[in-house]
Amino acid sequence: MIPEAGHFALTLALLVALVQASVPMIGAHRGNAAWMELARPAALAQFLLIAFAFACLTYAFVTSDFSLLAVVRYSHSAKPLLYKISGVWGNHEGSMLLWVLILSLYGAAVAVFGRNLPPGLRARSLAIQALIAVGFIMFILFTSNPFERMLPPPENGQGLNPLLQDPGLAFHPPFLYLGYVGFSMAFSFAVAALIEGRVDAAWARWVRPWTLAAWIFLTTGIALGSWWAYYELGWGGWWFWDPVENASFMPWLAGTALLHSAVVLEKRDTLKGWTIFLAIVTFALSLLGTFLVRSGVLTSVHAFATDPARGAFILVLLLVVIGGSLALFAWRGPSLASTGVFQPISREGSLLLNNLLLTTAAAAVLLGTLYPLFLDAVGGGKVSVGPPFFNAVFLPLMAPMVASMAVGPLLTWKRGELGPALTRLWVAFAALAAAAVLAWAVVADGPLFALVGMGLAAWLLVGTVVGFAERVRLFRVPFPETLRRIGRVPRAAWGMTLAHGGLAIAIAGMIGAGAWKVESIQVMKPGDTQTMAGFTFTFEGARQVQGPNYSATRGTFTVTRDGRPVVTLHPEKRDYPVERMPTTEAAIHPTFFGDLYVVIGDAQGSEGAFVTRLYFNPLLGWIWGGIVVMVAGGMVSLSDRRHRVGAPKTSRAAAGAGAGAPARA
């Protein structure tokens, strides 16, 4: 009964979305206020209906209702509650329902918080948002119904992949989707603006908070996924350039570019067409990420062959959403005249450079991810594009970007001067040299790019601090004056400083863990020792332990350094009997300078010997630390009152009042 109610609510949501997609759009065209106003209650109703449907599905998973096909396939009564709930979105059908739930959540948020938006823009963007919802709800109802019954119901479920039974992964998809779908808001605003034929600074100010929120979620989602891969897969790596990861990374790159070009549009009324284009592309890549990975097109083409209806539907949906918006862009885009002009050496110029590098990087990742599929399509045989391709393309693009990131904030708008900016960055130059020399002193035999990378990370970190110091006139004015200025720094500027600094820390971690990783694989008997990176690992033996729904081999390693104990580690190799699947639980001891990472493998012979993998990942924790700082920066920036959806008017009034001081952000 409850599943049917959920199914019915979803069908109703489709009807509401149809109304929301058409009536306000026509109303905006004719200037009928009542018709436009309908968008808001409709968006709320749509959200409530989908939330109800989602609650029904969650109830079925929590109560292990095995008359539902999805519950049978992806759940099991012996599973802990958390994973029963995460099982709701741990499968194709449920994840699609989560997708539309988040889509309608954003729509409802605009309906509630977007009171100050111009009625025409609000009505049109909510209509576009509803149009996307129509496509997705139809996709769910016709090809991927999570409420499908299975009669007679079996005794128990088929469980959930034990690799996915992990808190990191339980929360990874919702965050990723909050990010992906969040970019739908920028997309809807962009399409609405194209229909209206008007893009201005106010538009950019309304789009930025939504893009920023999506960026925060997507960054968190990607980091959670990467963190999970790091501690769960047991290979000591945290990024594999795997299609699944690339699919989430592409919208991140494009979305980051969008965030920055929207700043230029807001401040300088230029890069209009480009910003609209980025908004469309970012959401297009998000759709690609959702579909191509979930449906398995990239990893195995079989998934599609078995369900041609689903494949055809996805293709049509992509064609309509992406093709339609790009056609609109081709038609209306040229009429968006930019008024601001600027010199190449200027704040705008540096932001444009960052945009070009980020989008080129996104295009390169797209090419590398899709190339095998393309070649297949034209009968060119199979090729694989592995990490060497991505590293070879990606690093040369990122190096100039990081180099320019420290300079950009020191340039003035419109026309800047490189000389004075570089002069102010002398401390950063010194930091660059010091970091490279220090890296060389510590790891003399490492690769050259690591020295350059460490130097650039230091350059960016110190350069960012210099940029902030310049803003508050540190050492140039009396200290109390500097303090007063610090108090007046807008939160958006704090956010930028944090985000750029966080990236510098994360880059140092990525370079360190990537270039200087030490690993050692061997068979160890109880009592054997192995020395690596200055640490001595003693294998004390392994024993069997019993978990709630698995049994495990648990090894004990004591680690010492110069004879002093450091830590005792317990890696596990788990076996889940229901799914008949083993998983690796690496034991990790994070330290400031790097992670000790120990994995226990298969038993060898009868004397209690095991294969063991030991890793030392230098600076790896800095990656997570840096990302946390970046996300914090995003949140601080989001809390800036100028970004608050309700605030634009008052903020503009305030800016007008303080016209004597140049606006800086």
Add this chain to the structure above:
Amino acid sequence: MNRRFLYVLPLVVFAVIAAYFAVGLTKDPSAIPSVLIDTPVPEFALAPIKGRDRGLSREDLKGEVSLVNIFGSWCFACRVEHPLLMQLKKENAVPIHGIDWRETDRDAGPKWLAKFGDPYTLIGDDPESRAVIAFGVTGAPETFVVDKNGVIRYKQVGPITGRIWEETLRPLIEELRRQ
């Protein structure tokens, strides 16, 4: 005119991508090899490569779950997965047999293995793509999971990554061993 072209360009690029998708999705390019899944390994017997005395034949693949890995010294992506194969060898995770494909020089394969390490239990030399065609291989590297009875149970196209090994191959091998 020029300006307008810039705005149309994204649509054109997307049209090309979409056309590829449409072809890629309907064609199901992996249809040919999938025929071999769950069928016995085709009849084949390959000579050893230089420096080894045993080659590889269908009979060698019976009795134990094993991997058959198609590689060649000319294949760049093979170098990508090579360290992982070496790790698997060190761990005794599963016997890995190799088919050294399309070498024009009889020294190239052995030299390559001498340089990067040799993870293979048995290796067959296949310069004329005899066994490789019988297996339905479309490119290198490609890896087949063969069960105890010499039946092909899975085909991995492209390099094995740590993730593919942990998520797909290792669980499958454990399951096949229990059968």
